[in-house]
Amino acid sequence: MIKRNQSIKSNRLLQLGSSIKITVTCLSLLFILTLWGTIAQVQTGLYIAQERFFHSWYFLALGFIPFPGAKLVLSILFVNLVCVAITRFVYKLSHIGILIIHFGLLIYFVSAYVTLNIVKESQVTLMEGDGTNVSTAYHDWEISVWAERSDKKRDVIGYDTRNLKPGVIIALNELGFQLITKSYFPNATAYTSAPENAKEIMLNASGIKYLTKVNLNKEPEKNIPGSVFELQTNDGQDINILVYGGESKPTQFKVDDNKYNIILRRKRFVLPFTIVLKDFEMELHPGTNIARSYKSKVEVEGGGLNREAIIYMNHPLRYKDYTFYQASYAVDQLGRELSTLAVVKNTGQLLPYIACFVTFAGLSTHFLLMAFKSKKKNKK
């Protein structure tokens, strides 16, 4: 066993991976990325800066020089630390505290990775009396198609627009038709009158006849996409359908006597229960229109749960991997209130706490061992 451990420690790949040069380079790059990303936020906006500097493997500086993104740097640093742990650490009982501390730090890395890649953040906006079992993405959009039903349920087929471009076919064989993408603009302006040379007739619920492409806004929530599809049915029928992200109502069409709805909207994520906003309360600072506090009284039903809950600042609703935070509110011109709840699905939500606990345990152990040692020395 000792021989095997020695052979692992002397492994050239592990030796190379545990180089202190890698550690220093990674830490220096992280410093540059943090500084650069923070300054870049002023010009590009928060979202784009985060995507470019922190959520990417690499990006092109000045348009042509490849520069590592934080994702790549952190991954290399993680590998480097693991290699160091294997090759350099002294696994003795007297060093147990140090080992536990480093193990805690590795868990921090894992939890950061989980947060970056697995955590899903979305939101639910409800008017008093409204309810839903889906949350809405902050930036991503989808084409939603569903057959008309008499009840409050919709069996939706959603298609992520991220890879949508002319020619992409959305095959909806289960519904008996397909949608061929004729155009897709990630940011568009919609017009109710078309130029004379645009002769094609478009089916649209809001009377929109024409879309023009607009440059992408640096704040992605301000981009409203639009798209034109050719609907092809099995019996050879084809219609042009125009959808625009700013529409509040879906466009309806018929295929084989079945009525279908299509809408371009923010991507939806299914929640484990239905949430209904029973009441929204807001307190204002005296003499102002500035909110002092606001809270949502909700009813949750489904997933083995049926209860009321009050969500307010620092008092979220937690259920399994989901956490609902009171995020914001809106008051329309009539004074009707809408409450927005931020929804975070975090499968590894306990990891940072575990990392914190392990690091604390390591520090305590090390401190106690040192204290014990020094007491022993003094006695001698």
Place this chain on the structure above:
Amino acid sequence: MSIPINIYRSFLLCLILCATSCGQNNPKHEYREIVIESPERAASAMQNPHQLSSAKGLAIPPSMNVKDVETQKMLDASVADISLVWKTPPTWSQSKGSGMRLVTFKNKNESEPIECSIVSLGGMAGGLESNIVRWMRQINLTDLPEDKVSQFVDDYEGLTSDGGLAIKIFDFTKLQAQEPDSVPSMIGAIVTIGDKSIFVKMTGTKSTVIKNYTSFKELCQSLKTPND
């Protein structure tokens, strides 16, 4: 002494996990959505299947009032499409409505400004009393006991417009008798036309609202539907 091997194995497992989670997701996903709408929103959705402003051929104004497009869409769906005619009081000026507003008025005296708007909605938008309470909250009247609120709701001033519409006027300045003239105040009117509701709201300081009460009543008096 088997710790390093375990760490080595865990490390490999982490790498495998990283590699497998980097795959592309399928763009298509299916789900069952449950939509629960408050009664007044459901009513407005039926009356107003496709409501969008269409000034100069632009389907949706690029500058929307609400930051989030999905919230704006939700509000758009609740606005009722209604034709209404009114006469602008001589001391006021009219400007085009935006968002949910059919129209916005301002008085010509810039030193003592007021703002008045007309909004139409499907249904009663939460009920008469809840609307009155909402309006009270907007002018910081939050500590009134329930019986006083109910009494205020019942003590409205009735008015029949030139178009024969029954109008209920709620003068919130009456609840602010002890307050200074500079506190924010409001006079509101609610008109029910079939299953739609019209809300007329004038806001300003207590003193300016009181000064413009006659003009507000003139506006309410002139309300009619084009068929009248």
